[in-house]
Amino acid sequence: MNVIWNIASTTVGEAIRRRVLLVILLIGVLLLSIIPALGILSARSETSITIGTMYAVLRGTSALIAIVLTIYMLPNEIERRTIYTILSKPVQRWQFLVGKYLGAVLALLLMITMMTIFMVLLFWVFQHPTAEKMAEIATQPFMYWMEMSLLAAVGMFFSTFIAPLVNFFLTIGMWLVGTVLNPLYDTLSKNGNTQPLMKGIATIVTNILPNFANYDTKNPIINPGQVIVNGALYKWTTVGYTAMYVGILLLLSIVVFDRREV
Amino acid sequence: MLKDLKALYIGIVVLVCAQFGLQMGFIFPTWQKNYSVTAGGNISAQLSPDQILLQLFGFREFLAGILWVRADGFFDEGNYDAILPIIKLCTTLDPKQIDIYATGMWHIGYNFTDEQQRSDRRYIASALALGKQGSRENPETYELFFETGWMWYHKIQDDAWQPVKWFQEAHRRKDILQARKNLLSHAYMRNGQIPEAMQEYFKLFDEANISAKSATKDYSSIQIRDTLENNVDTELVRMVQRGWVAEQRHDGSFETGGYDAVPPFDTGFSCRVVVTAPRVIHFEGTWNVLPVGTRIRIVMRDMDYPGAKIAELDWDGSTIVNFEPGVDQTYMQDDLYVKNRRFNHDVDMSKDPTMYPCVSKNYLLEFYYSPRIAPPHIQDKFSWNGEGMKDKNFSNEEIRGPKEFVYDPFPMASDGDKKLAPITIKSPGQRVFYTTLTLTRDQLLKLGEWTNRTPTVSTSNYKQTETNSDTEEIIKVPTLRGK
Numbered sequence: 001m002n003v004i005w006n007i008a009s010t011t012v013g014e015a016i017r018r019r020v021l022l023v024i025l026l027i028g029v030l031l032l033s034i035i036p037a038l039g040i041l042s043a044r045s046e047t048s049i050t051i052g053t054m055y056a057v058l059r060g061t062s063a064l065i066a067i068v069l070t071i072y073m074l075p076n077e078i079e080r081r082t083i084y085t086i087l088s089k090p091v092q093r094w095q096f097l098v099g100k101y102l103g104a105v106l107a108l109l110l111m112i113t114m115m116t117i118f119m120v121l122l123f124w125v126f127q128h129p130t131a132e133k134m135a136e137i138a139t140q141p142f143m144y145w146m147e148m149s150l151l152a153a154v155g156m157f158f159s160t161f162i163a164p165l166v167n168f169f170l171t172i173g174m175w176l177v178g179t180v181l182n183p184l185y186d187t188l189s190k191n192g193n194t195q196p197l198m199k200g201i202a203t204i205v206t207n208i209l210p211n212f213a214n215y216d217t218k219n220p221i222i223n224p225g226q227v228i229v230n231g232a233l234y235k236w237t238t239v240g241y242t243a244m245y246v247g248i249l250l251l252l253s254i255v256v257f258d259r260r261e262v
Numbered sequence: 263m264l265k266d267l268k269a270l271y272i273g274i275v276v277l278v279c280a281q282f283g284l285q286m287g288f289i290f291p292t293w294q295k296n297y298s299v300t301a302g303g304n305i306s307a308q309l310s311p312d313q314i315l316l317q318l319f320g321f322r323e324f325l326a327g328i329l330w331v332r333a334d335g336f337f338d339e340g341n342y343d344a345i346l347p348i349i350k351l352c353t354t355l356d357p358k359q360i361d362i363y364a365t366g367m368w369h370i371g372y373n374f375t376d377e378q379q380r381s382d383r384r385y386i387a388s389a390l391a392l393g394k395q396g397s398r399e400n401p402e403t404y405e406l407f408f409e410t411g412w413m414w415y416h417k418i419q420d421d422a423w424q425p426v427k428w429f430q431e432a433h434r435r436k437d438i439l440q441a442r443k444n445l446l447s448h449a450y451m452r453n454g455q456i457p458e459a460m461q462e463y464f465k466l467f468d469e470a471n472i473s474a475k476s477a478t479k480d481y482s483s484i485q486i487r488d489t490l491e492n493n494v495d496t497e498l499v500r501m502v503q504r505g506w507v508a509e510q511r512h513d514g515s516f517e518t519g520g521y522d523a524v525p526p527f528d529t530g531f532s533c534r535v536v537v538t539a540p541r542v543i544h545f546e547g548t549w550n551v552l553p554v555g556t557r558i559r560i561v562m563r564d565m566d567y568p569g570a571k572i573a574e575l576d577w578d579g580s581t582i583v584n585f586e587p588g589v590d591q592t593y594m595q596d597d598l599y600v601k602n603r604r605f606n607h608d609v610d611m612s613k614d615p616t617m618y619p620c621v622s623k624n625y626l627l628e629f630y631y632s633p634r635i636a637p638p639h640i641q642d643k644f645s646w647n648g649e650g651m652k653d654k655n656f657s658n659e660e661i662r663g664p665k666e667f668v669y670d671p672f673p674m675a676s677d678g679d680k681k682l683a684p685i686t687i688k689s690p691g692q693r694v695f696y697t698t699l700t701l702t703r704d705q706l707l708k709l710g711e712w713t714n715r716t717p718t719v720s721t722s723n724y725k726q727t728e729t730n731s732d733t734e735e736i737i738k739v740p741t742l743r744g745k
Contacts, residue, residue: 038324048358052323182290186298207285208278214289219297222323223358226296226402227675234292241289244281251274255267 003091004099011073011103012110021065025111028061032119036126047127048222051137054119055218059144062112063175066148069104070155071167074257094254097156101250104152109145116141140218143235146242147215151175153249154210160256174210181206182213210245214238326356342373346585353395363396364409370585371417376614381417383595384587387580389413395583397431401674404435408442415449419635420574422453423667423687430685431672440470440486444493451497452634454646454690456506463494500638504645516649522642523650527551530603531558531653534720535627535699540707541612541620547724549600556640557597558605558695559630564592564622565700572661573630573696590621598629623703627719631695632662648693655723656697664691697721 015021035053074097077083086096119141120134129137155171162170185206188194194202215238220226333348349366352359371389374382393410400406411428414421429446432438443466450459470487477483501507505521517524533547549558561573568591569576575593598605611618633644633651644651651657667689671682704710705717 038327048356049323049327052356056324182293183298185290186294189294203286206290207282211285211289214285214293217293217297228296230292231296234289234296237284237288237292241281241284244277244284248274248277248281251270251277255270 003095004102007086007091007096007099008102008106011100012107015069015103015107016110020068021111024061024064024068025114028057028115029118031057031061032115032122036122050123050127051222052218054123055140058112058115058119058141059147061115062108062144062148063151065111066104066108066151067155067168067171067175069107070152071159071164071171073100073104073156074159075164093258097253097257098250101153101156104156105149108148108152112141112145112148136221140221143215143217143238146239147212150210150212150242150245153246157249157253160253160260175212178210178212179216180213181209181211214241322355326352326359326362329355330359330362342369345369349392350583350585353392357399360396360400360403360405363392363406367393367409367413371413376611376617378610380594380596382587382617383575384591384593386413386418386577387575388583388585390577391580391583394581397672401672402435404432404438407432407435407672408438408445411445411449415445415452418577421577422449422634423689424578425449426453426455426687427667427669427685434671434674440473441482444490447493451646453687454634454692455688456501456646460494460497460501463490463497466490467494500642504642505649506645509649523645526650526652527643529631529651529653529695531629531656531695531697532721532724533629533699534718534724535701537701537705537708537717538608539612541610541615541618543609545598545607545609546605547721548604549598550603551600552640554637554639556600556636558600559628560596560598560609561628561630562592562594562609562625562701565624565626566622567591567593573628589616590619592618592620592622592625594618620703620706625701625703625706627699627701629656629695629697632692633694634692646692647690651693651695653695655721656695657693658696659691659693661696662692662694665689
């Protein structure tokens with residue numbers, strides 16, 4: 001466990017020092033800071049637009065950080081040959097992989113927390129919400145962190161056997177597809193004209209691919225008055241889903257990485 | 263190298279199955295119930311794939327806001343056609359923006375007019391569909407229920423039970439403004455439900471009285487109470503004076519009591535229709551009622567217009583917002599204004615061939631008057647159900663006879679999962695005025711044998727008169743009592 005933790009903490013340190021990630025973070029923060037001005041787009045839905053757009057920026061920035069962070073994680077170690085130094089010590093490959101992944105997840109937690117604090121402060125300055133509202137707003141980024149943890153696992157899995165550039169597009173593609181799975185399936189299931197075969201394929205795809213739409217729970221936050229049934233249970237179940245899916249991807253990564261020549 | 267790969271593979275398979283079950287069994291159904299943006303919408307039926315993708319990547323509210331600002335620019339430029347797709351897109355991107363539905367409904371229902379400012383009523387079904395969609399998406403607030411009810415009450419004026427339904431639904435929502443509650447009573451009146459209207463007025467008056475007493479400097483509460491008091495007074499006087507109270511006794515006192523609605527007044531309708539040029543129709547005739555507030559509805563439509571009803575269309579027939587009404591269908595609705603008991607009116611459809619394509623072979627001309635949509639001073643004579651009105655030739659008690667309508671209430675979150683009982687609205691029958699004439703396409707467009715002739719059709723009782731209708735007659739009407 002110590003080994004994994006050491007690798008994870010080193011990975012966090014590396015992530016903080018990587019300029020490209022800091023630039024993405026800075027762009028995210030800059031985008032967040034101009035959002036309060038967009039409230040004028042709707043007289044009565046100012047709050048909805050502000051929060052909705054802030055979440056979209058936070059989610060997009062986090063996804064970009066998660067992808068850029070993970071796609072280079074293993075290839076860089078191999079390219080710089082630093083992996084030999086680590087694996088020559090009593091460190092198993094799976095420990096290295098898990099440590100790297102945990103480091104990425106912690107780095108993401110750090111960056112998402114920073115953006116969330118900035119976002120809530122900004123919201124407080126421009127909208128003067130109640131403490132309850134601010135607390136409510138701060139809950140959704142936790143779901144985004146879960147989402148990015150899954151995305152990081154996807155990126156890491158592909159990085160065990162695919163070059164970074166291809167991996168970038170593949171992972172971003174997986175994320176984009178994953179974010180539309182629930183809404184598309186929702187639409188197909190509500191549409192009476194959907195062919196049974198089409199519906200069957202959609203059911204399998206929705207339930208097999210990593211479903212990033214599960215984490216988009218902002219609707220009741222930006223549109224108050226919605227009644228949520230089993231809200232807490234849903235979030236804990238989603239955490240369980242994340243753990244399972246991350247488990248699948250890490251196990252697959254371990255199998256592939258274990259057989260790979262480095 | 264890992265040795266026990268079999269256990270690893272088994273672990274992977276178990277996890278895949280477990281996540282599949284979790285996703286299918288709990289996560290997706292709960293997500294659909296709690297977090298899906300559209301409550302009842304079917305976005306794939308309304309948007310192109312690229313538009314669907316736009317809304318799914320998290321910038322829905324932002325995009326909807328930007329598009330709505332753009333639509334505002336089109337409003338200013340008068341480019342109304344450009345606004346329609348934006349309304350569609352905005353409501354799909356952000357189904358919670360009530361203003362877009364409300365403004366969109368008004369725009370679709372009111373702003374599409376021909377050269378003579380007659381509205382293209384074929385759009386009304388789409389405006390209502392937008393209201394219905396907005397209500398489904400925002401069931402917790404009264405606003406879109408009220409807006410939809412208002413569209414029925416003010417713009418459509420037919421199917422008087424519909425505004426009752428929508429205003430009743432608006433009243434079930436707690437956020438309804440006190441000042442807007444009065445409309446339900448008005449809707450009851452129009453539907454002929456006088457006891458329900460009074461009951462509602464008294465209930466509102468009691469509520470307003472409490473609010474006004476507890477208010478110190480809230481003058482609006484006091485004003486609302488005073489308005490309600492005035493409304494109650496007026497309606498009570500009308501109920502007695504029009505003989506409605508006597509009618510309920512069924513003891514003959516209505517007929518003998520000297521009430522305003524007795525004896526019925528003969529409206530004496532007659533009409534001649536002349537096609538003066540292709541797609542230009544001249545209406546002239548008689549109508550013995552006072553000049554102010556006595557508009558006779560005229561409808562000219564394809565004989566086989568889909569969904570047409572008597573003197574109206576099936577306004578409620580559309581569930582989707584369709585911005586392209588049939589290019590091969592013609593429906594024109596206008597009003598005849600009376601001056602000195604005669605009317606002379608031209609309807610020019612020649613400048614709007616898109617709106618009035620006139621491709622059908624035969625056309626029906628309908629003439630219709632309902633006392634329910636008449637102004638109060640006319641209703642003082644005709645009463646709510648047409649008791650004080652008759653037309654020797656064209657009175658009709660069949661087409662708007664008594665009916666019962668049943669609807670399922672729109673569920674709210676506070677209703678929980680319980681099944682709401684259907685609500686019945688009883689609509690008392692009324693005596694209206696109704697007659698029809700027909701025209702052929704050749705007559706309307708002056709084709710074939712009508713090229714050099716003037717097509718003319720008229721009611722059987724029409725008599726040419728030499729009276730100059732431009733001469734102002736002074737009609738002394740100290741009271742509308744039928745004496």
